[in-house]
Amino acid sequence: MFNRIKEDITCVFDRDPAAQSVFEVITTYPGFHAVLIHRLSHFCWLAGFRWLARFIAHIGRWLTGIEIHPGAVIGRRFFIDHGMGVVIGETAVIGDDCTLYHGVTLGGTSWDKGKRHPTLHNGVVVGAGAKVLGPIDIGENARVGSNSVVLKPVPAGVTVVGIPAHVVDPKSKVATAERDKIAYKMGFSAYGATTDMPDPIAYAINHMLDHIHAMDNQIETLQKALNDAGIKYPETPISKLDGCEIEDGYDEDEL
Numbered sequence: 121m122f123n124r125i126k127e128d129i130t131c132v133f134d135r136d137p138a139a140q141s142v143f144e145v146i147t148t149y150p151g152f153h154a155v156l157i158h159r160l161s162h163f164c165w166l167a168g169f170r171w172l173a174r175f176i177a178h179i180g181r182w183l184t185g186i187e188i189h190p191g192a193v194i195g196r197r198f199f200i201d202h203g204m205g206v207v208i209g210e211t212a213v214i215g216d217d218c219t220l221y222h223g224v225t226l227g228g229t230s231w232d233k234g235k236r237h238p239t240l241h242n243g244v245v246v247g248a249g250a251k252v253l254g255p256i257d258i259g260e261n262a263r264v265g266s267n268s269v270v271l272k273p274v275p276a277g278v279t280v281v282g283i284p285a286h287v288v289d290p291k292s293k294v295a296t297a298e299r300d301k302i303a304y305k306m307g308f309s310a311y312g313a314t315t316d317m318p319d320p321i322a323y324a325i326n327h328m329l330d331h332i333h334a335m336d337n338q339i340e341t342l343q344k345a346l347n348d349a350g351i352k353y354p355e356t357p358i359s360k361l362d363g364c365e366i367e368d369g370y371d372e373d374e375l
Contacts, residue, residue: 121159125156128152128155128197128199129145130197131199131217132149132151132152132199135201136199150184150203150204151186151199151201151203153180153183153184154186155194155198157176157177157180157183157184158177158188158194161173161190162191162192162194164176164190170190173190176190177189184203185203185204185205186200186204186205186206187207187208188206188208189212191211192208192209192211192213192226193212193214194208194214195216196217197216197217199218199220200219200220201219201220202221202222203222204223205222205224206222206223206224206225207226207227208226208237209227209236210236210237211228211234211237212226212237212239212240213240214239214244215242215243215244216243217242218240218244218245219245221249221266222248223249224248224249224251226246227251228254229254229271235255238252238253238254238255238256238258239255239256239257240252240258241258241260241261241262241276242261243260243262244258244259244260244261244263244264245263245264246258246264247263247265247268248266248267250264250266250267250270253269253271254271256270256271256273257274259274259277260276260277261277262276262277262279263280264279264281264285265281265285265288268280268281268285269282269283269285272284272285
């Protein structure tokens, strides 16, 4: 028991650079308190003292703002950072070395009595405000982005974001860079408006920028084909996307 408590304290220092001392962790970290209280309530739950287990969990929720059902199975070195608003359901299973941030829900999607909450394998990190719902598996060392809603199993080692959550594709960074260049020329700020967000307006603008980029490529190809065929193509000056010109004929270095 004392080894478990020591591990819970040590993992705070490993994952929270703000932690200053063991005394501070023991006295001021609600995530540590919630895990400690859950160890006790879970022991009572397994021993058959169901009402006592629920009452202890209720006191823990009142003290910490973190609600963990005493039936939930939690592994070693589990860390809840900040913690306020975290909800962990009865049939949830959390492996070793997992981390949850504030506002996370490990919830169910049905009223069935059986397994209805998620299973987090070792090393999973769930960002602030994320909702992981249903009897699904989150693979080892997976990452769930802030405010995501996860309704399907997540493979090991990947990062998921969005509503509903989807796997982040590293190749999408190339497309995003092209969108940023076009958006800059159009005076549109893409801050906070990416394909990782469920905003329908941002989604439409991103696809419009993709379409503009595709049209630019086609026009460039047509110009080259006409020139190769000996047909003089009257070029009309247009602004470029490489940042050399911005507008009104000013060069970028002059601004």
